[in-house]
Amino acid sequence: RKRVLSGVQPTGALHLGNYLGAMRQWTANQDLYDNFFFVVDLHAVTTPHDRKTLSDTTLSSAAMYIAAGIDPKKSRIFVQSHVRAHAELTWLLNCSTPMGWVERMIQYKEKARRQGENVSVGLFDYPVLMAADVLLYQADLVPVGEDQRQHIELARNIARRYNDIYCKKKRPRTFREPKALMRTTGARVMSLEDGTSKMSKSDENDASRINLTDPPNVIRKKIKRCKTDSQEGLQFDDPQRPECNNLLAIYQIMANKTKEEVQRECGDMRWGQFKPLLADAVAEHISPIQDKYNELLQDKSYLASRDMGFLLPSDLGY
Numbered sequence: 001r002k003r004v005l006s007g008v009q010p011t012g013a014l015h016l017g018n019y020l021g022a023m024r025q026w027t028a029n030q031d032l033y034d035n036f037f038f039v040v041d042l043h044a045v046t047t048p049h050d051r052k053t054l055s056d057t058t059l060s061s062a063a064m065y066i067a068a069g070i071d072p073k074k075s076r077i078f079v080q081s082h083v084r085a086h087a088e089l090t091w092l093l094n095c096s097t098p099m100g101w102v103e104r105m106i107q108y109k110e111k112a113r114r115q116g117e118n119v120s121v122g123l124f125d126y127p128v129l130m131a132a133d134v135l136l137y138q139a140d141l142v143p144v145g146e147d148q149r150q151h152i153e154l155a156r157n158i159a160r161r162y163n164d165i166y167c168k169k170k171r172p173r174t175f176r177e178p179k180a181l182m183r184t185t186g187a188r189v190m191s192l193e194d195g196t197s198k199m200s201k202s203d204e205n206d207a208s209r210i211n212l213t214d215p216p217n218v219i220r221k222k223i224k225r226c227k228t229d230s231q232e233g234l235q236f237d238d239p240q241r242p243e244c245n246n247l248l249a250i251y252q253i254m255a256n257k258t259k260e261e262v263q264r265e266c267g268d269m270r271w272g273q274f275k276p277l278l279a280d281a282v283a284e285h286i287s288p289i290q291d292k293y294n295e296l297l298q299d300k301s302y303l304a305s306r307d308m309g310f311l312l313p314s315d316l317g318y
């Protein structure tokens with residue numbers, strides 16, 4: 001069976017983008033693959049953070065994985081920092097990876113611009129740590145959102161270069177080259193405030209995203225106030241109407257419909273009609289996830305008793 005590995009940073013409450021771009025794919029294919037899903041707390045420390053909050057969000061992210069459908073019997077769930085080999089391999093890969101490759105990473109450029117002078121070396125090195133995460137487990141596939149495509153491509157290049165330098169004759173070569181696994185819908189969920197930038201945990205404006213923990217009244221309020229346009233009718237794929245495309249795409253997945261069905265149903269609607277429909281579909285879709293999540297967090301002993309973080313290299317066959 002092919003091996004799949006993926007994770008989310010515990011940098012805040014997980015949102016609809018994380019769910020649609022990543023976690024929904026993890027659960028959909030859980031029976032097909034050998035699965036590793038981890039909470040990537042070493043990545044989260046590349047940006048300013050509070051220690052106590054990080055520790056809480058690490059645990060709550062793991063609870064959200066399970067609530068969203070990751071079955072601990074079918075998938076290994078663990079915390080990145082509990083496996084020392086992630087940091088160790090990063091160093092070795094740092095030493096064979098050209099700076100220029102990492103300098104080209106768009107996510108670094110965007111985040112560094114926002115952080116100004118305080119940007120850390122760790123943030124720069126984030127993609128190499130990500131490559132180490134994937135290569136360490138010899139993952140074949142990495143289910144991610146569109147924003148991570150460039151990082152997976154880099155991980156492939158890093159693997160190839162390492163193999164070329166150190167395993168000229170050795171077969172099999174040390175590292176397997178991973179591939180990104182991406183869905184056509186939901187791979188890029190955009191901000192509610194700006195249809196051209198992605199929904200993100202680190203956006204200071206909470207109204208820009210739907211957190212998976214938002215209660216129905218908050219979801220309704222956020223969708224009611226979200227940015228739209230003044231054109232008549234609703235349609236997919238109009239580059240002049242990024243917000244419209246984003247909201248229709250979210251509705252399509254939440255209501256479990258095809259694009260054509262949504263276009264037929266909503267094409268003639270006004271925003272005032274469509275927004276409550278969308279809010280209800282989102283609230284309804286995530287309600288069972290929220291119930292399970294709250295249940296898990298009420299009694300943390302279950303999470304603490306899981307093998308969370310006690311994954312040893314010997315478990316991986318090293």
Ligand code: AQP
Binds near residue numbers: 040145
């Ligand atoms: N808006 C999005 N649409 C689709 N997929 C998304 N992902 C994140 N945002 C969207 C996917 O979620 C997974 C985990 O991402 P992450 O939290 O590790 O890092 P990120 O991509 O940087 O996500 P955020 O929310 O923007 O976090 P911050 O603000 O902390 O940097 C990845 O598979 C990602 O593709």
